[in-house]
Amino acid sequence: xxxxxxxxxxxxxxxxxxxxxxxxxxxxxxxxxxxxxxxxxxxxxxxxxxxxxxxxxxxxxxxxxxxxxxxxxxxxxxxxxxxxxxxxxxxxxxxxxxxxxxxxxxxxxxxxxxxxxxxxxxx
Numbered sequence: 670x671x672x673x674x675x676x677x678x679x680x681x682x683x684x685x686x687x688x689x690x691x692x693x694x695x696x697x698x699x700x701x702x703x704x705x706x707x708x709x710x711x712x713x714x715x716x717x718x719x720x721x722x723x724x725x726x727x728x729x730x731x732x733x734x735x736x737x738x739x740x741x742x743x744x745x746x747x748x749x750x751x752x753x754x755x756x757x758x759x760x761x762x763x764x765x766x767x768x769x770x771x772x773x774x775x776x777x778x779x780x781x782x783x784x785x786x787x788x789x790x791x792x
Contacts, residue, residue, distance in 0.1 A: 671695045671781040673765050678786030681755055685790070689750040691765030691783055699743040702773035705750045707761035707788075714764070718750060719773035726772065732758075755790045762787050
């Protein structure tokens with residue numbers, strides 16, 4: 670059973686930066702497409718970014734394009750989300766997710782989820 674553990678969340682001012690990490694427990698990490706999702710209070714969980722299993726293809730929700738960068742290091746079984754120019758509307762619990770395939774499909778359920786990490790952006 671795969672386990673995903675997020676870290677790197679915290680409190681930051683508007684315009685600041687954070688880097689989230691998602692560490693996987695299994696060596697099969699390189700065979701998973703990965704994604705970041707977030708859920709703000711009172712809202713549904715939404716897609717933020719996804720990355721293919723080799724890291725060559727990334728996809729972003731429009732609201733974070735140009736500010737967030739998704740990446741992965743398969744040798745370290747870890748995925749990252751570099752978040753720059755943060756805004757109060759980015760405040761949410763951020764979750765990482767994995768699908769056992771090459772490209773992430775946001776229309777399909779994730780095979781594994783992390784427990785989430787809180788990101789709070791103050792105005």
